[in-house]
Amino acid sequence: xxxxxxxxxxxxxxxxxxxxxxxxxxxxxxxxxxxxxxxxxxxxxxxxxxxxxxxxxxxxxxxxxxxxxxxxxxxxxxxxxxxxxxxxxxxxxxxxxxxxxxxxxxxxxxxxxxxxxxxxxxxxxxxxxxxxxxxxxxxxxxxxxxxxxxxxxxxxxxxxxxxxxxxxxxxxxxx
Numbered sequence: 001x002x003x004x005x006x007x008x009x010x011x012x013x014x015x016x017x018x019x020x021x022x023x024x025x026x027x028x029x030x031x032x033x034x035x036x037x038x039x040x041x042x043x044x045x046x047x048x049x050x051x052x053x054x055x056x057x058x059x060x061x062x063x064x065x066x067x068x069x070x071x072x073x074x075x076x077x078x079x080x081x082x083x084x085x086x087x088x089x090x091x092x093x094x095x096x097x098x099x100x101x102x103x104x105x106x107x108x109x110x111x112x113x114x115x116x117x118x119x120x121x122x123x124x125x126x127x128x129x130x131x132x133x134x135x136x137x138x139x140x141x142x143x144x145x146x147x148x149x150x151x152x153x154x155x156x157x158x159x160x161x162x163x164x165x166x167x168x169x170x171x172x173x174x175x
Contacts, residue, residue, distance in 0.1 A: 031090060032102060039090075039104040041068050041083075043112045052106055053080055054121075059137050064129075066106065067121045081118035082125060083108060 033055050041050045050070035058064040063085050071078040087110065093103040108115055119125050 031104070035102050036066075036090065036104050036106075039106050041066075041070075041088075041106040041108060043108050043115055044110060045112075047112065049108070049112060049115055050078070050081075056082070058133055064133070068106070068115075068118075070115060080121040081115065082121050082129075083115075083118060 036055060037052055039052045040048050041052060043049045050068045052066050053069045054067035055063060056065045056067065065082045065084045066088060067080050068083055069078050069080055083106075087108060089107050089109075091105050091107060093105055110118075
């Protein structure tokens with residue numbers, strides 16, 4: 001019985017570690033920020049509406065948003081707007097591009113009118129977003145810390161119960 005329990009626990013741990021290693025090693029793509037700057041941006045209908053001016057990162061260093069220059073004529077005028085992650089996709093123009101020779105296109109999920117209503121990239125937007133993200137980061141740290149403490153406690157308790165159960169089985173087997 002003890003051997004079966006150890007075997008079952010061992011298989012569970014092995015399966016968990018394999019699942020974790022597969023998810024960690026799965027390729028998700030690699031993009032060059034340098035090459036993404038100045039990429040053409042298209043609306044939902046495929047019409048070119050601007051180009052990428054900047055890439056904004058969050059505390060975790062993931063892409064938070066793109067700054068897109070829209071409405072300029074011959075490189076003059078226009079407005080910088082913020083397209084948050086989830087509102088666009090990035091595609092390569094050529095699938096067989098060699099290292100250092102990749103051209104990107106950014107495709108918005110919105111139409112031209114919706115793009116015009118995106119928030120303008122200015123100091124007010126920057127300050128509000130920075131404060132909001134900072135507060136979200138603090139909340140996440142607090143929640144994560146609490147979840148970690150609960151997980152440690154539950155794991156310790158489960159390990160203790162399993163150890164006592166194994167000892168009890170051993171005592172019964174020897175009697």
